[in-house]
Amino acid sequence: DNCSKIMGIPVPKVTMEETVHIIDQVITDKKADLFHVVTLNPEITMSCQHDLQLRSIIDEAGHLTADGTGIVMVSRLKGNPLPERVTGCDLFINLLEIGNENNWSFYLLGANEITSLKASEEIRKKYPNVSVVGRHHGFFDQKVEAQIVDEIATLSPDVLVVALGAPKAEFWIHKFKNKLNARVAIGVGGSLDVIAG
Numbered sequence: 001d002n003c004s005k006i007m008g009i010p011v012p013k014v015t016m017e018e019t020v021h022i023i024d025q026v027i028t029d030k031k032a033d034l035f036h037v038v039t040l041n042p043e044i045t046m047s048c049q050h051d052l053q054l055r056s057i058i059d060e061a062g063h064l065t066a067d068g069t070g071i072v073m074v075s076r077l078k079g080n081p082l083p084e085r086v087t088g089c090d091l092f093i094n095l096l097e098i099g100n101e102n103n104w105s106f107y108l109l110g111a112n113e114i115t116s117l118k119a120s121e122e123i124r125k126k127y128p129n130v131s132v133v134g135r136h137h138g139f140f141d142q143k144v145e146a147q148i149v150d151e152i153a154t155l156s157p158d159v160l161v162v163a164l165g166a167p168k169a170e171f172w173i174h175k176f177k178n179k180l181n182a183r184v185a186i187g188v189g190g191s192l193d194v195i196a197g
């Protein structure tokens with residue numbers, strides 16, 4: 001079996017390396033449909049038990065990884081182990097590294113304005129071949145939201161990083177899936193805060 005069931009959710013047994021490879025392939029292929037990557041943490045797993053809409057978003061996602069250490073532990077106890085944790089933050093950093101080798105473009109959505117600015121500056125310093133084509137903080141109203149969606153669609157980034165917290169990011173990506181014109185979108189929790197330092 002290539003999945004391990006965690007609280008009813010089939011989680012693919014993939015390593016970080018395999019996950020990065022899958023995403024690299026999507027970006028290389030320039031597929032038209034947005035590829036939604038969900039890093040499954042305890043908040044999402046628990047919410048899925050009663051929130052059927054969230055559950056269907058997870059089921060529809062292009063790729064799922066185990067973010068939480070508890071999820072990996074449960075899979076081991078059940079004798080069908082997931083190979084390792086693939087957290088949103090680690091995945092983001094791995095994507096910046098491979099993105100730097102392949103000149104990928106990123107759009108950063110989320111966190112407060114200072115963190116967003118600092119994170120984009122850090123990325124420019126550490127990953128000079130990555131282009132941060134746009135960014136917006138994560139505290140916006142509906143009117144601005146429509147402008148953000150249009151901006152992302154115009155910029156058409158390889159990777160849209162959504163740091164709005166879980167499961168807010170997953171709902172947001174799903175809501176605008178067909179409008180964003182990005183190759184890959186991924187909810188990354190507090191990663192921009194980590195990168196901003």
Ligand code: UDP
Nearest residue numbers: 110111112138139163164165166189190193
């Ligand atoms: N955030 C945001 N808009 C919101 C709520 C949260 O941009 O309306 C940001 C917040 O500033 C932080 C991130 O989302 O950078 C949430 O990080 P957290 O570690 O709480 O997320 P989790 O790992 O729980 O998904």
